Amino acid sequence: MSLIVDKVSYKYSTGTAYEVTALDEVSLEIKDGEFIGIIGHTGSGKSTLVQHLNGILKATSGTVYYNGQDIYDKDYDLKDLRTRVGMVFQYPEHQLFETTVFEDVEFGPKNQGLDEKEVAERAYDALQRVGFPEEYYDQSPFDLSGGQKRRAAIAGVLAMKPSVLILDEPTAGLDPKGRNEILDMIRSMHEKSHITIILVSHSMEDVANYVDRIIVMNDAKVFLDGTPKEVFAHSKDLEAIGLAVPEVTYLMLELKEMGWDVDTTVTTVEEARKEILRAYEVKKSASK
Amino acid sequence: MFREITIGQYYPADSLLHRLDPRVKLFFTLFYMIGIFVADNIFAFSLLTVGLFSAVKLSKVPFGYMVKGLQAIILLLIIAGAFNMFLTPGQTLATVGPLTITDVGLKNAGLMTARMIYLIIGTSLMTLTTTPNRLTDGLETSLGPLQKLNVPVHEIALMMSIALRFIPILVEETDKIMKAQMARGADFETKGLVRKAKAMVPLLVPLFVSAFRRASDLAMAMEARCYHGGEGRTKMKPLHYSKEDRVAYLLILLFFAGVVVLRILF
Amino acid sequence: MNIIDARKLVHEYFRRDEEGNVEGVSVALDGVDLKVKAGQFISVLGHNGSGKSTLAKHINALLTPSDGTIYVDGKNTAEPENTYDIRQTAGMVFQNPDNQIIASIVEEDVGFGPENMGVPTDEIWERVENALKSVQMWKYRTHSPNRLSGGQKQRVAIAGVMAMQPKCIILDEPTAMLDPDGRKEVIRVAHELNQKKNITVILITHYMEEVVDSDYVYVMDKGKIVMEGVPRDIFSRVDELKSHRMDVPQITLLAHELKRSGVPVPEGILHRKELINVLNS
Known part of the structure; x- marks a missing residue:
């Protein structure tokens, strides 16, 4: 049970002066239940890559396998794939259209051809899972705050019960608190239901705290792929392509250079605090 | 999906055609269009072809880029051509199953297709070489006299130029919305008129909401930059005729006269 | 003299039901006092819906006070005849x-403001050139x-204002809609204009990292100014910031946590x- 991307290339405006290679022979495997962050610049190919996973874009060459099946096979049901690999795009405004939030969330399951009762149950369940306040179920989705719109949009995809959920820049435009709330919600969803989650983001600091695996995209290729610690160990390479590692990782690297005995693979404030504290105690007792 | 539309878009380059006064280009387009419908024989069309191709050459816009704009209407051309070819009465030239091709039909089909292609290349030549702002400036000045009849010429011109600026943005947005709804199982390829119309709702609602939001943002941004209608406005690029423009006017008139003469002679 | 001087500024708007009847009154700004000296770089922080954007629109006379007054370069925004002067004095760049x-x-867009102001053609070109170069x-x-790119578009928008x-x-x-590179570009340009051209800058944002180099910071919540001070002072009040739905940069937070430990x-x-330096001493 997994998603395999096999030597996928994607080009657009082919045959013109503007030809762009958005993906260049990318190969990847995404296993069930993983929590992945895909990071890269605007134009690095990260959004193009995830749009191949649910078959919305078709590779110029190479193929994508879902559970061992080639999704480009003639009789492969792409509509069915999209209910299994759910995708929430960057702006919730691009998908909200119904008169009430509840009806909007029902749109996906309705397209799956489920009966009315099942549709309503799915919508209710999805809204519960994203922590959407019940008193707003009958509100117009256009009157919601940024954070609530985002939740409604995520619920709209969750209601189809996908086993993979892709979120493209889920925190864009949110304030810090709203951003943390959404990321926390996504994490707890992953912990509870073990669905595969793929976060697409250009912010290292956001993602480092949450995911188990980071894929860095650059120039249409996979640049790095590993756990946050493995990836941030390449701070120099990341900087060379204009991506910053978290501030605390830089701090640890600089302290290490100055002779502090600290672990430089630290990525979060909490880890940094523990490391510095440990090293600080060692230093203090040594100077006594 | 929609990225490849070139109709109506400006192609930046430094050419004689780019430099010409927009009023000259409007004048050219008008006479050229009349010319296309005046011309009805091979000689007049040859002159049109020479005129068109020299203009394309002068514009420095790659010919391939221009032809891409035609792709969108190829189907339309084929259908219209076929109708003309098969359904026009006249002397039978050939029979294909139940259909007959007549001499008049063949001529009409050829003429119609040529006219459509020439029309599109000719008019897109104007938008390709003129920025929307210059184009609307040209329109505004040319239609200036209507101002006296209380026609809001400046407002119309500004609206046009803003519309042209937002076409690519809204086209891209449509693409994104379609993808977002397809990810929720929406099917934009359903058959049947009613179902098709229904399937468009999830696309059109977000698009309209966004367009209104953009319009209100834009209005506020324009106000913040002291916009208060056409009164008291100056122009960054006021229109002045240069020697090139006068020569161009003369050439266009000669060219048009040539087409008319060729039609009468043959 | 203060270039911006807001005194007990209040902004209310009516919430209406579907028939357009007034349902109630919402207060977006609730007695805001704000004084900005010419040449300063100040920041207004706040979460979405804290009233910070409403405040911005008052400084540009896009909105006028329900109560209280605001003077921009000595001119009252409530007087309609001042509107265009104020918009030339205090230019505004928006989110999207x-x-x-x-x-x-690009150049025609930058020329739009001067055209509206009736600046002669030759001078428009001069202004456009200077603005785009800046x-x-x-x-x-x-x-x-x-x-x-997004950052470049925002710089064009800034040039459009500079040309006025x-x-x-x-x-x-x-920077709300930009990627990290674009955000840095825009903030850098804002500081440059402040330092080289002596332009007063008022930066409204919810990104804490962007206000670190400001001269003075205001924090807004529920239509009120709830904190103000130099960045160092503001950032030392971590718990208070958090209570106003704000985050602090990783380094500041780490220092705060270390102190606690x-x-x-x-x-x-x-x-x-x-x-x-502190850790090494």
Whole structure:
């Protein structure tokens, strides 16, 4: 049970002066239940890559396998794939259209051809899972705050019960608190239901705290792929392509250079605090 | 999906055609269009072809880029051509199953297709070489006299130029919305008129909401930059005729006269 | 003299039901006092819905007070005859770069403001050139905005305001829709204009990292100014910031946590170097 991307290339405006290679022979495997962050610049190919996973874009060459099946096979049901690999795009405004939030969330399951009762149950369940306040179920989705719109949009995809959920820049435009709330919600969803989650983001600091695996995209290729610690160990390479590692990782690297005995693979404030504290105690007792 | 539309878009380059006064280009387009419908024989069309191709050459816009704009209407051309070819009465030239091709039909089909292609290349030549702002400036000045009849010429011109600026943005947005709804199982390829119309709702609602939001943002941004209608406005690029423009006017008139003469002679 | 002087500024708006009847009154600004000296770089922080964008629109006379007054360069925004003077004095850049660029060519867009002001043609060109050079976008002058990056579009928008030769620029969440590179570009340009051209800058944002180099910071919540001070002072009040739905930068937070754990670190650390120096001493 997994998603395999096999030597996928994607080009657009082919045959013109503007030809762009958005993906260049990318190969990847995404296993069930993983929590992945895909990071890269605007134009690095990260959004193009995830749009191949649910078959919305078709590779110029190479193929994508879902559970061992080639999704480009003639009789492969792409509509069915999209209910299994759910995708929430960057702006919730691009998908909200119904008169009430509840009806909007029902749109996906309705397209799956489920009966009315099942549709309503799915919508209710999805809204519960994203922590959407019940008193707003009958509100117009256009009157919601940024954070609530985002939740409604995520619920709209969750209601189809996908086993993979892709979120493209889920925190864009949110304030810090709203951003943390959404990321926390996504994490707890992953912990509870073990669905595969793929976060697409250009912010290292956001993602480092949450995911188990980071894929860095650059120039249409996979640049790095590993756990946050493995990836941030390449701070120099990341900087060379204009991506910053978290501030605390830089701090640890600089302290290490100055002779502090600290672990430089630290990525979060909490880890940094523990490391510095440990090293600080060692230093203090040594100077006594 | 929609990225490849070139109709109506400006192609930046430094050419004689780019430099010409927009009023000259409007004048050219008008006479050229009349010319296309005046011309009805091979000689007049040859002159049109020479005129068109020299203009394309002068514009420095790659010919391939221009032809891409035609792709969108190829189907339309084929259908219209076929109708003309098969359904026009006249002397039978050939029979294909139940259909007959007549001499008049063949001529009409050829003429119609040529006219459509020439029309599109000719008019897109104007938008390709003129920025929307210059184009609307040209329109505004040319239609200036209507101002006296209380026609809001400046407002119309500004609206046009803003519309042209937002076409690519809204086209891209449509693409994104379609993808977002397809990810929720929406099917934009359903058959049947009613179902098709229904399937468009999830696309059109977000698009309209966004367009209104953009319009209100834009209005506020324009106000913040002291916009208060056409009164008291100056122009960054006021229109002045240069020697090139006068020569161009003369050439266009000669060219048009040539087409008319060729039609009468043959 | 203060270039901006808001006194007990109140902004109320009516909530209406579907028939347009008034349901109630919402208060977006609730007695805001704000004084900005010419040449300062000040920041207004706040979460979404805290009232910070409403405040920005008052400084540009896009909104007028329900109560209280605001003077921009000595002119009361409530007087309709001052409107255009105020908009020339205090130019405004908005959040969405696409929705504020009017023209299809960069230079024509920058010329839009001066055209509206009735500036003579030759001078418009001069102003456009200076404005585009000041944001390092001169070489893109004949480009279409649609092919620029988000950060470049925002710089064009800033140039559009600069061409009106304002004394003050209000940036209303100019980076909210940009990627990290674009954000850095815009903030850098804002500081440059402040330092080189002596433009007063009012930066409205919810990104804490962006306000670190400001002269003075205001924090807004529920339509009120709830905190104010120099960045170091503001950032040393971590718990208070959190209670207003704000975050602090990683380094500041780390210093705060270390202090709690008994390491002698002062509050309000802003940069990595400072923390390293403190730890090494």
